[in-house]
Amino acid sequence: MGAARSGRRAPVTAPARTRSVLVEGPGRHRLVSAPTPSPGPGEALVRVAAAGLCGSDREVYDGGRPAPYVRYPVVPGHEWAGTVAAVGDGVPDALNGRKVVGENFRTCLACDRCRAGETSLCAAAYDETGFTRPGAFADTLLVPARLLHPLPDDADLDAAALLEPAAVAAAAALAARAVPGERIAVLGAGTLGLLAVRFLAAVSPAGLIAVDPRRARAEQALAMGATGTRSPGTGPGGFDVVVETAGAPDTAATAVELARRGGRVVLTGLPGSGARGLDPVRLVTDHLTVRGVFGAPSAAWTHAVRAFTTGLLDPAPLITHTFPLERWGEAVALVGGGDPGVGKVLVRPEG
Numbered sequence: 280m281g282a283a284r285s286g287r288r289a290p291v292t293a294p295a296r297t298r299s300v301l302v303e304g305p306g307r308h309r310l311v312s313a314p315t316p317s318p319g320p321g322e323a324l325v326r327v328a329a330a331g332l333c334g335s336d337r338e339v340y341d342g343g344r345p346a347p348y349v350r351y352p353v354v355p356g357h358e359w360a361g362t363v364a365a366v367g368d369g370v371p372d373a374l375n376g377r378k379v380v381g382e383n384f385r386t387c388l389a390c391d392r393c394r395a396g397e398t399s400l401c402a403a404a405y406d407e408t409g410f411t412r413p414g415a416f417a418d419t420l421l422v423p424a425r426l427l428h429p430l431p432d433d434a435d436l437d438a439a440a441l442l443e444p445a446a447v448a449a450a451a452a453l454a455a456r457a458v459p460g461e462r463i464a465v466l467g468a469g470t471l472g473l474l475a476v477r478f479l480a481a482v483s484p485a486g487l488i489a490v491d492p493r494r495a496r497a498e499q500a501l502a503m504g505a506t507g508t509r510s511p512g513t514g515p516g517g518f519d520v521v522v523e524t525a526g527a528p529d530t531a532a533t534a535v536e537l538a539r540r541g542g543r544v545v546l547t548g549l550p551g552s553g554a555r556g557l558d559p560v561r562l563v564t565d566h567l568t569v570r571g572v573f574g575a576p577s578a579a580w581t582h583a584v585r586a587f588t589t590g591l592l593d594p595a596p597l598i599t600h601t602f603p604l605e606r607w608g609e610a611v612a613l614v615g616g617g618d619p620g621v622g623k624v625l626v627r628p629e630g
Contacts, residue, residue, distance in 0.1 A: 288376030288432070291326050293364035298628070299354045299417035300607045305342025310605060316421050318367035323374060323424040325381070328436035329601075330415035331358035332624045333444065333470070334526070337614045339410065343551065349410050356414030356626075357383045357407065360439035363427070370424040378434045380442045382426040382580050383408035399450070399574040407574075416607055418628045428584045437601070438587070440625060441470065441594035445583040446575035448474035448524075451545045452482075453579060454570045455520045459483040464518045464537050465505070467525030468496040470597055470623050471547060473503050475522050477592055480504025488518075490537075491525075493619040502596065518542060528554045540565040547572045597623045603630040 297315045302308045318324045336355045338344040360380045366372065386393050390402035408414050408422060430439055448471055457463055463484045465472050468491035480487055480503065489500030489508045497508035511529075516537040523534035526548025532555040534544050544567060562569065575583075586592035599622035602610040613621050 291362045291364040291376055293324055293326055294418050297418045298604055299413065300356075300604065301352050301354055302340055303352045305351075306340065308340065308608065310607075315419050318365050318370070318421060318424075320368040321370060321423055321425065322367040322421055323363050323370055323379075323427060324365040325359075325361040325379060325420045325422060325427075326364045327356075327359055327361040327415050327417060327420050327628050328378075329360055329440040329625045329627050330356040331440045331443070332610055332614045332626065333358060334615050336409075337611055340611050344410070347405055348407075353410065354413040354415075354417055355409045356416035356420075357409030358440055358443040359415030359420065360430070360434075360436040360442070361415075361420065362436075364419065366424060374424065374427070374429070377427075378430040378432065378436060378439070379427045380430065380439050380584065381408075381422050381428065382446075382575075382577060383443065384574055385412065385423070385426075396578055397576050399576045416604065416626055416628075418604075428580060430584070431588055434588070435595060437598060437625060437627075438593060438595035441474070441597060441623060442580075442583050442587055443575075444471050445474045445587065445592060445594060446580040447471060447547060447572065449478055449583040449586070450575040450579035451475050451522050451524070451547050451572045452478035453582065454572055455479070455522055455543055455545050457482045457484060457520045460485050461519035462486045462488075462517070463520045463522070464488045464490055464534075465500070466490045466511070466521065466523040466530050466534055466537075467527075467548065468493065468500050468508075469524065470594075472522075472524035473500055473597060474592075474594065475524055475547075476500045476503040476505050478586070479520075479522065481586075481591065484520075488514075490533075495619045499596075521545070523548055526550050531555070532557055535561060535567060535569065538565070538567055541567070543568045543570070545570045545572060549573075594623070598625055600624045602626050604628045
């Protein structure tokens with residue numbers, strides 16, 4: 280948990296009952312209501328201001344998420360921002376009334392990977408808010424307070440709801456180890472790709488190309504710091520760094536093809552069955568370094584939150600649609616539909 284500022288803030292009242300979107304199984308959801316829980320020791324109750332939808336939420340609803348990574352029935356929602364309404368024993372009272380975002384992996388903090396700071400590689404069984412634990416498509420969310428990152432009092436909570444994908448993009452950018460003057464390509468100009476462009480632009484590359492077949496989305500990357508755009512299959516390769524964010528069947532292989540000899544490739548997309556594999560001969564003879572990123576460790580979260588709070592990162596322009604909690608079905612139907620006019624879709628529990 281980040282350091283909280285001193286001083287008291289106006290208390291935030293939690294509702295007596297919490298409404299939640301419950302996905303009972305693939306293709307089945309309903310709005311339910313239950314008494315709002317009280318935080319236990321080490322926990323905080325957050326009043327959710329906004330929660331973002333992503334492809335993983337659509338997978339949960341459609342039944343396409345691998346069995347080890349979802350537990351039905353579940354309240355989805357892992358991209359969120361809100362305000363602390365109550366804290367349990369052992370949590371500083373100064374956290375009450377704070378605007379916050381939070382990490383979602385429920386890590387053990389005891390395994391060798393957690394102790395090394397690689398919390399997204401925790402050796403304990405997979406456990407994540409919105410997939411195996413109740414998520415943020417609800418009026419309130421109960422989370423371990425240690426996972427919270429406090430925000431400034433004037434933070435835009437709609438924009439802050441995008442800090443979860445921003446943390447993943449930050450993890451990818453950190454894994455890429457880009458340095459000034461390098462040539463970089465980002466495959467995919469969805470939310471994750473655009474956020475990755477923003478982080479990679481900060482290292483002053485000689486060129487930063489967004490690759491996406493959707494012209495409007497690729498051009499949006501220019502506003503995030505890209506120096507150019509192209510469609511897949513056009514233009515030369517030879518990039519020092521390639522970051523793949525699309526998760527399409529061919530994009531991992533395409534990322535490797537775009538890298539120069541000795542180049543670095545970071546893969547973040549999760550393609551379904553039938554994906555084209557990587558050429559092992561190319562990997563060996565070209566001395567390529569390939570890294571995967573799944574989720575974000577605490578260090579990447581800190582990096583993303585700092586960029587947001589200092590004004591270096593503003594995800595707000597990526598938001599195109601907002602819905603109240605009651606219209607969650609309409610909201611999730613927009614995700615992954617291929618409409619280039621659909622960017623980040625938010626749900627605001629209070630409308």
